[in-house]
Amino acid sequence: MAAAPRIAVVGGGISGLASAYYIKTALPRAKIxxxxxxxxxxxxxxxxxxxLPSRTGSGASKGQDDGPIVLEEGPRTLRPVGLQGALTLDLIQRAGLQNEVIMIAKDSPSARNRFVxxxxxxxxMPSGLMSVLFKTWQSSSALHGIVPLVMREMMRPPRPLTDKDDDESIYDLVSRRFSPDLADTLVSAMVHGIYAGNPRQLSVQATFPVLVRAEQQYGSVVRGMMRGAxxxxxxxRAELDKLVAARPEFRDLWQRATKSSIYTLQNGLESAVAALTKQLEAMEVDVRTGTPVTRLDAKPYGEFDIQVGAEDAAESVVADHLVCAIPGHAVGRLPSNLxxxxxxxxxxxxxxxxxxxxxxARDTVPDLAVRSNGFGMLASARRGPQTDPALLGIIYDSAATPRAHPAVEAEVVKFTVMMQGDAFSSAQDPSMPERAVTAIRRHLDVPTGVEPVLVRAHLHNACIPQYGVGHVQKLRALRESVGPKVHLVGCGYDGVGVNDCVRxxxxxxxxxxxxI
Structure with missing residues (x-):
């Protein structure tokens, strides 16, 4: 009998944990x-x-841990769409959390009310054709002139490609097919919400390949989307059907999910991480935290030597396959002979x-929940003088992600303010919470005298990779250069969303x- 394969997974985010789970499921003898x-x-x-902090003191508090109010410091919802959406929900169900899934209906305020x-x-943003027609004639609207733009786009010839890898930025495609105004308003807001980046720099092939496919296959982005691009x-579809057919217990959950816009978990998305980690340990996967990798080297006979730990207590992990579940900028910093x-x-x-x-506190601004009854707002590149230049968007958490303790959460209105991290010197920069609260006051009309009861600020460094023009081609070349036994996984390569990482x-x- 051949020796059990040894797999080293560098990175314990959702990409690394899911990789370990799927590899162990496919290769039960593998030592991971x-x-x-x-x-x-x-x-x-x-x-x-x-x-919920006491309101007897002055000013906002950071709150006490282990209470009933859930705050998300990163992703907070998942979309049950496509094969990748099914894989993520299946993983959650396999981890035993199916009873903690909270589905958000497609007709809920969270799904219907989204703002720019x-x-x-x-x-x-419009939720039907009539509202689109109405807004196209409003000169102040972000959708001003959208109907004529759509009609003209359908008449424009597609861009001739010099080869199949010919790429351009999101901004360039939208400007060329529609208008620069549309690229600077709706499209920039969408890009801020997904990538926290600049549509003038991001690859359209890597981020919105459906737009490229629609233009090239149908001659028009609009016609392509109408015809199923x-x-x-x-x-x-075949893989999804196979997944659903193989597990009847998942089929019912998936059928409910497809009738929903998004979903979340009662105790936050990190509960899925905890459940998956517990399952990996039961499967005898060795999950080590506080174990930095200090060097990656290829050895003779197709093995890899991974040095971990501090220099005075260094340890060597030998593997037959190397899964790099950390972004390229982190991989590139590691000393290596590869x-x-x-x-x-x-x-x-x-x-x-x-x-x-x-x-x-909800009772301090009684109508705040009404004004924030939706998923949230995203800031476009067309900002006015009253908009913070670092603001990316504000998520209306109380409406977007209802939780399992309605009696307690009914006492508060929660928000998450997203801003460009380069605007702040560190996670302790006092201007970060100040500017976040100011943005809520300014754009949601919270009176100056009303203070939040809780504020928690977080600075995530290098957390969202930016897929520049040519990303798909560079990634293909990179994977060829590292060889067939080094695997690049996760948000640094194949999509920044949780569903993308799981797929x-x-x-x-x-x-x-x-x-093998």
Whole structure:
């Protein structure tokens, strides 16, 4: 009998944990070691449960931990769409959390009410054709002129490609097919919400490939979307059908999920990380935290030597396959005799993001919950003088993610303010919470005398990779250069969302299992 394969997974975020789970499921004899440098797993999926602070003191508090109010410091909702959405929900169900899933209906305020901050004005995005027609004639609207733009786009010839890898930025495609105004308003707001980045710099092939596919296959983005350019591929449909058919207990959960807009978990998304980690330990996967990797080297006979720990207590982990579940900028900093890995650091940059949880007592601003009855607002590139230049958006958490303790959460109105992290010197920068609260006051009309009861600020460094123009081509070359036994997984390569990371892990496990 052949020796059990040894797999080293560098990185204990959701990509690394999901990779370990799928590999162990496909190869039960595999000896898998997950190496996480920080004291905890989960990456920037982090949920905190806090108690409602006393309101007898002055000013805002950070609150006490272990209470009934859930605050998310990173992702907070998931979309049950496509194969990747099904894989994530299936993983949650396998971890035993199906009874903690909170579905948000497609007709809920969270799904129907989404806003754009444009020239200091908050504008509700249309939910039907009539509202689109109405807004196209409003000169102050972010959708001004949208109907003529759509009609003209359908008549424009597609851009001739010099080759199939010809790429451009999101801004360039939208400006070319529609208008620069649309790229600077609706599209920039969407990009701020997903990538916290600049649409003038991000690759459209890597971020919105459906737009490229629609133009090239149907001659028009609009015609392509109308004719199904965004539909699931036959290969994905077959895999999804296979997944649902194989597990009847998942089928019912998935059917409910497809009737929902988004979903979350009662105790926060980090509860999925904790449950998955517990399951990995039961499967005899060695999950190590506080174990920084200090060097990665290829050895003779196809092995890898991974040095971990401090120099005075260094340890060697030997593996047959190396799964790098950390972004390229982190991989590239590691000393290595693998030239391809050294090049990963030059692959793509990543942006810093500041997230500030802000909680108001509901009775201090009785109509605040009404004004924030939706998913949230995203700031466009067309900002007015009253809009903070670092503001990316404000999530209306109380409406967007209802929780399991309605009696307690009914006492508060929660928000998460997203800002560009480069605007702040450190996580302790006092201007971070101040600017977040000011943004809520200014755009949601909270009176100056009303103070939040809780404010928690977080600075996530290099947390969202930026897929520049040519990303798909660079990634293909990078994967070829590192060889078939080094696997690049997760948000640094194949999509920044949780669903994208889970799918990347699933595909990696299939490749490893097929090669052993």
């Amino acid at each position: 070691t997950v190496l996480e440098a920080s004291p905890r797993v989960g990456g920037w999926i982090r949920s905190t449960k806090v108690a 901050l444009h020239n200091d004005r908050i504008e509700k 965004g539909a699931m591929s036959p290969e994905d 030239p391809g890995l050294r090049g990963a650091g030059e692959h793509e940059p990543a942006v810093n993001v500041a997230l500030v949880n802000v909680v108001f 990347s892990a699933w595909e990696t496990a299939r490749r490893i299992a097929a090669g």
